[in-house]
Amino acid sequence: EAGVVQSPRYKIIEKKQPVAFWCNPISGHNTLYWYLQNLGQGPELLIRYENEEAVDDSQLPKDRFSAERLKGVDSTLKIQPAELGDSAVYLCASSYGGGELFFGEGSRLTVL
Amino acid sequence: KQEVTQIPAALSVPEGENLVLNCSFTDSAIYNLQWFRQDPGKGLTSLLLIQSSQREQTSGRLNASLDKSSGRSTLYIAASQPGDSATYLCAVRADYKLSFGAGTTVTVRA
Numbered sequence: 001e002a003g004v005v006q007s008p009r010y011k012i013i014e015k016k017q018p019v020a021f022w023c024n025p026i027s028g029h030n031t032l033y034w035y036l037q038n039l040g041q042g043p044e045l046l047i048r049y050e051n052e053e054a055v056d057d058s059q060l061p062k063d064r065f066s067a068e069r070l071k072g073v074d075s076t077l078k079i080q081p082a083e084l085g086d087s088a089v090y091l092c093a094s095s096y097g098g099g100e101l102f103f104g105e106g107s108r109l110t111v112l
Numbered sequence: 113k114q115e116v117t118q119i120p121a122a123l124s125v126p127e128g129e130n131l132v133l134n135c136s137f138t139d140s141a142i143y144n145l146q147w148f149r150q151d152p153g154k155g156l157t158s159l160l161l162i163q164s165s166q167r168e169q170t171s172g173r174l175n176a177s178l179d180k181s182s183g184r185s186t187l188y189i190a191a192s193q194p195g196d197s198a199t200y201l202c203a204v205r206a207d208y209k210l211s212f213g214a215g216t217t218v219t220v221r222a
Contacts, residue, residue: 004155031208042116042201042212043156056208091155098143098208103155 002026004104006092012110018080021107025073025094029102032069034077035091037106043091049075079109087111114139116204118213126221131189133216135202140180143205147176147187150199150215159200160187192220 005024013019025032030051035043046065048056051072060067064083069075079086089106115138125131135145144163148156160176162169162185168177173190189196201215 006155033210040214042203042214044212045210048208093156098205100158100161101146101203101210102158103148105155108153 004092004094004102006090006104006107008107009105010108010110012112013082015084015111016081018078019082019109020079021077021090021092021109023075023077023092023104025075025092026102029094029096030072031095031097032075033093033095033101034067034075035093037089037091046077046090082109082111084111114142114204114206114209114211116202116211116213118200118202118216120216121214122217122219124219124221125192127192127194129192129220131187131192131196131218131220133187133189133200133218135185135187135204135213137183137185137204137211139206140183141206142180143207145176145178145185145205146203146210147174147185148201148203150201156201192218194220194222196220 032049034046037043047060047067049069067077089108091106093101093103095101117136146161147159150156160169162178175188178185197220199215199217203210203212
């Protein structure tokens with residue numbers, strides 16, 4: 001069974017440019033999470049979806065970040081415009097309800 | 113707010129030694145606790161999930177214990193190998209919110 005799939009794995013952009021990350025969760029997992037991880041730190045939640053509904057987006061910087069989960073499956077996280085401080089790893093994870101959490105390989109963003 | 117702490121931040125042991133990794137949390141009203149492994153440049157790989165009603169969980173050389181009343185979990189890795197070198201993170205779930213520790217980076221010397 002395929003795990004959580006993310007793309008791209010790496011992205012380098014100039015500041016003020018837009019960037020988008022895509023996530024395909026494990027089949028059947030209704031809960032999808034986007035996390036941000038800085039070097040040497042644990043992941044921090046950006047947004048959590050239950051099916052297609054964003055149920056916790058309190059930590060998402062809504063002035064520049066947006067996310068969507070169409071049809072309750074795949075999800076896209078967008079940043080526009082990107083800032084230098086956005087350089088980090090963006091992790092997608094999925095679970096069935098409050099069960100075991102599974103992560104993708106992450107998308108490493110470098111903003112120059 | 114749940115605070116999760118992992119001490120020490122880094123650990124180096126000779127091959128064959130047993131590893132003991134600690135995770136402490138401030139709010140004992142948890143749903144479950146999960147241990148992860150993270151290799152450099154990679155995502156997090158789930159190792160063990162302990163439900164709040166359980167005291168321990170085992171998988172191969174790994175054993176995780178949970179003491180909710182004292183706010184602690186311990187991950188034991190028996191007979192460490194160089195391939196066990198990685199960062200180990202714990203995450204505590206309460207009401208669908210997960211709180212992560214910063215991790216313990218383990219180096220197993222051959």
